Amino acid sequence: INAEYMGVISSRGMGLVDELYEIYYGLEKLSVDEAASEIHTNRFSRILDVARSGPAPAKTLCGQFIPKLFSRFPLLSRNSVDVQLELCNDSEPNVRLQACRGLTSMARDDPSYLSKFAEFLVGLLSSANVVEVDNAKRLLSSFLLIDARAVFAVLCDVISSTASNALREKSIAALRELVVFEAEKVLHPHPDVERSVADAIKRVLDDVTGDEFRVFLDVLRHLKIFQTDSAAAAQELLDVVADQAGLSSAFDPHDEQCVERLVACLGLAQPFILKSAANSRFLSYLASQVLPKLLDLTPKQQGTLLKLLAESMTATAISPADASTFLDPLVTLMESMLPPAEETGAKINFTICECLLFVFHSLASKAIDSVNHVFGTTAGDLTTASTRAPLISSIGSLSPRCTEFLDQLVALKQVLLDNIRSSPFEKRAAAQEKLDIVDETFRSCRNIRTLVASIMKPGGCSAAAREPSIQLSWKADHRRPAGPPPAFAGSQSSQPPFRRNFNVSSSNFNVSSSPGGARLARQALASRDGVNRDSQSDRDRDRDRDRDRSRRDPPSTSDSPSKRIRTSETRTPHTTGSSSSSGSSSSSSSSSSSASSSSLSSRRSTDSSSRTRERPREDTKSNDRPVRPRR
Numbered sequence: 213i214n215a216e217y218m219g220v221i222s223s224r225g226m227g228l229v230d231e232l233y234e235i236y237y238g239l240e241k242l243s244v245d246e247a248a249s250e251i252h253t254n255r256f257s258r259i260l261d262v263a264r265s266g267p268a269p270a271k272t273l274c275g276q277f278i279p280k281l282f283s284r285f286p287l288l289s290r291n292s293v294d295v296q297l298e299l300c301n302d303s304e305p306n307v308r309l310q311a312c313r314g315l316t317s318m319a320r321d322d323p324s325y326l327s328k329f330a331e332f333l334v335g336l337l338s339s340a341n342v343v344e345v346d347n348a349k350r351l352l353s354s355f356l357l358i359d360a361r362a363v364f365a366v367l368c369d370v371i372s373s374t375a376s377n378a379l380r381e382k383s384i385a386a387l388r389e390l391v392v393f394e395a396e397k398v399l400h401p402h403p404d405v406e407r408s409v410a411d412a413i414k415r416v417l418d419d420v421t422g423d424e425f426r427v428f429l430d431v432l433r434h435l436k437i438f439q440t441d442s443a444a445a446a447q448e449l450l451d452v453v454a455d456q457a458g459l460s461s462a463f464d465p466h467d468e469q470c471v472e473r474l475v476a477c478l479g480l481a482q483p484f485i486l487k488s489a490a491n492s493r494f495l496s497y498l499a500s501q502v503l504p505k506l507l508d509l510t511p512k513q514q515g516t517l518l519k520l521l522a523e524s525m526t527a528t529a530i531s532p533a534d535a536s537t538f539l540d541p542l543v544t545l546m547e548s549m550l551p552p553a554e555e556t557g558a559k560i561n562f563t564i565c566e567c568l569l570f571v572f573h574s575l576a577s578k579a580i581d582s583v584n585h586v587f588g589t590t591a592g593d594l595t596t597a598s599t600r601a602p603l604i605s606s607i608g609s610l611s612p613r614c615t616e617f618l619d620q621l622v623a624l625k626q627v628l629l630d631n632i633r634s635s636p637f638e639k640r641a642a643a644q645e646k647l648d649i650v651d652e653t654f655r656s657c658r659n660i661r662t663l664v665a666s667i668m669k670p671g672g673c674s675a676a677a678r679e680p681s682i683q684l685s686w687k688a689d690h691r692r693p694a695g696p697p698p699a700f701a702g703s704q705s706s707q708p709p710f711r712r713n714f715n716v717s718s719s720n721f722n723v724s725s726s727p728g729g730a731r732l733a734r735q736a737l738a739s740r741d742g743v744n745r746d747s748q749s750d751r752d753r754d755r756d757r758d759r760d761r762s763r764r765d766p767p768s769t770s771d772s773p774s775k776r777i778r779t780s781e782t783r784t785p786h787t788t789g790s791s792s793s794s795g796s797s798s799s800s801s802s803s804s805s806s807a808s809s810s811s812l813s814s815r816r817s818t819d820s821s822s823r824t825r826e827r828p829r830e831d832t833k834s835n836d837r838p839v840r841p842r843r
Contacts (some may be wrong), residue, residue, distance in 0.1 A: 223755070228262060228270050236277045239284065256285050263295050271307045275299045279314030283321040293325050297332060305341070312336075313348055316354045322807040327358050330366040349386060356390065356398045360814075361408045363390070368412040372419070383410060384427055387413075391431045400436040410435060417456060422476060425456055429480060435780060446487035447778065453481045454493045462500035466507035478520040485524050494524070495534050500827040507548060511561070518567035522684060525574040535579035543586050546603060550572070553609035562656040565610060566685060569663040576667070594668060605669075611664040614657035621654045655685035702738035749834070 235255045244253060259281070282292050296318065299311035315333070329351075336348040353822040355363045367387045373381050391409070392401070399406050413428055420428065429452070432438055436444045457477035462479035463471045478494065485491050498521065530538075546568050551560050553624070576583050580762055584590060587597040587604070597604055628647045632640050659682050 228266060232259060232270060232273050232277065235280070239281055242284060244284055244286070247281075248287075248667070253285060253288065256288060260288070260291060260295050263299055268302075268307055271299055271302060271304070272310050275307060275311035275314055279317045282318050286322075289322060289325075292582060293328065297328075300332065305344075308344065308583065309347060312344075312351060314592055316351055316358075319355060319358055320342055323359055323362075326355055327362045327366055330363050330655040331370065333365060334370045334383055334386070336380070338376060338379040345382075352386065353394060355388060356394055360398050360402075360405050364409045365412050368416050372416050372617045384424060388427055388431050391434050395434055395436070403437055405436050406435045410437065411415060414452065417452065418458075422473070426480070429453070441487060443488045446489040450481055450484040450489040450491070451493075453477050453484070456814055457494070457497075459493055460498045461487055463497070463505060465505045471509065471513055475516055475520065478524070482520070482523055486526070491524055492531070492534050495530070499501060499538040499541050499808055506545060514565075515561070518571075519684075519686060522567040522570045523687070525571055526684075530575065530578055532578050535575045536582040539572075539575050539579050539582045540586060542568070543600070543603065546572065546606075547600070550603070550606040550610070551613075553605040560610075560613065560617075562614070562653055563685070566659050566663070569610075569660060569667070570682065570684065573663050573667060583697055607664055608668055611661050611668075614660050614664075618654065618657050621650055621657070625650050627655070652685050659683075659685055675703045675741070759796070759835050 215534055228603065235258060239247065239252060240256060246252070247256070259274055259277055261527065263278065266274065278292055278296050278299075278658050285292065295829055296311055296314060300315070300370070302308050302311065315329045319329050322802075333348040333351050333355075336344055339345055339348075366392075367383055371380055371383045371387070381559060399409065410432060413432060417425065419427060430450070432449060432452070454477070457474055458470070461470075463474070480496065499825070502517065509517070549564060549568060551565075586600065587594055588599040589597045594604055594607075625647065627818075628643055629651060632643045632647065632801070635643060662682060
């Protein structure tokens, strides 16, 4: 019994607890056949009665005993489930918590009640008690090991039927958590279970918001059946997105919600289109509903839709029939949006021009007959066109316009780079944004020139004359790579200019190439002079320290030189006789003194690098080998 209840239990309650323990110990070892007797059934019924009307400590105990004895009394299973759920709804938090913990074992003993338990636990997700919510999530996770289909079916039914927005939100979050964190262990080994989960989620998508649809689509992409690179899996998810886009209704350019939904669904469909999923539904809707009304949209909406359309052309497997259907409204739109050839001073939206030319370039090779019909050409050669001459002139005039504008962009880019170099760090963000816009416009103009050259050459619309694939200007990643900064102007090395022992005379940067060149040169000179001054001061300091040591600890002449210091010369062997010994001693003394003085003088002239080496100490025990003199 919980200790907090022990002090408040009455004498009657204490007797009831003892009675419950006696009943439980008498029933826990019985088999199903033995427990079927009337005596044991009545004793288990006594536990159920106490669970309905007993005090809190007794209810807590019943919440533990009923799940353990549940499988032994199948005839009382329904009554037991109802009593256990009543305990899960009790007013006492400890009683509720203990009763909920027993639901897993009851669901394992009789899986037919799992859906009922799961529905009750899903209802607890909107509770204000954080402990109960976490406990409900753990129990739902444990139910997945018993019957995952039933758990996800209950979650989807609650999401589609509940009137509470809070419970709907909590249920969607719980569904996503269960799939993301338990899919590898529970769902991935069983493709049939994943298929049933996917079908249950698709039934919910009939009435969802935009944010909820993104969550459900993310849940579907976590299933293993949709993680393959097969076109069938991508096609199924693309159809889900197309169903959500509302392609069966008319497009209203003045309805913000309609436009935003189409833009959002086109963006969500791009990953599946890149996996070679057929995009016929979107293309047909765009050709019949969107392109004729595109001029009614705002310039920002026009650019967004055309960008998404151009991106979908990079990997879309377009059939000749779809290309022919799409080409006629596209050419009509190009006549309205491309700048006329005679208007030299008109403002040009290069991104829109790039999108239109890229889509036309992608479709023309797949619908040569439509190109010949629209322009009155043969073999897709626009130079021989007999109709739509203004449009062809507009396309041809874009190339010289882009060339002229590219020269201006190069000069503007150099000015922005100079401003970034000379500006403080906190003011570089605005200049960097302008530089990014200039870079994208530069790439857009370059792509337009390539597309115009490919389209306008003889037979340029045929598949055989197509240029290599073009990377769209807004998709290209031209950011500076991570690592050391590139060398300055005029440098022949990729190493950064500020390094130790920097040599200004090596022309690592051109001072006149940027406004900050003089400042960089001064920093480099100061760095070089500081390094040289530090090295010179280190050598002077070491030389003074050696001189002080030699004065403080001069070499001693009282001791025998043969015993204190040995020179690098080979020792003369002792001979018999006093004269020989005396001569040997004197010669050894003189040679040792000269070697010591010469060694000290040579060491004083060495630099700091040679003094850092480890020197052997004198050996006072061995007189048979020469040692280097001590400082």
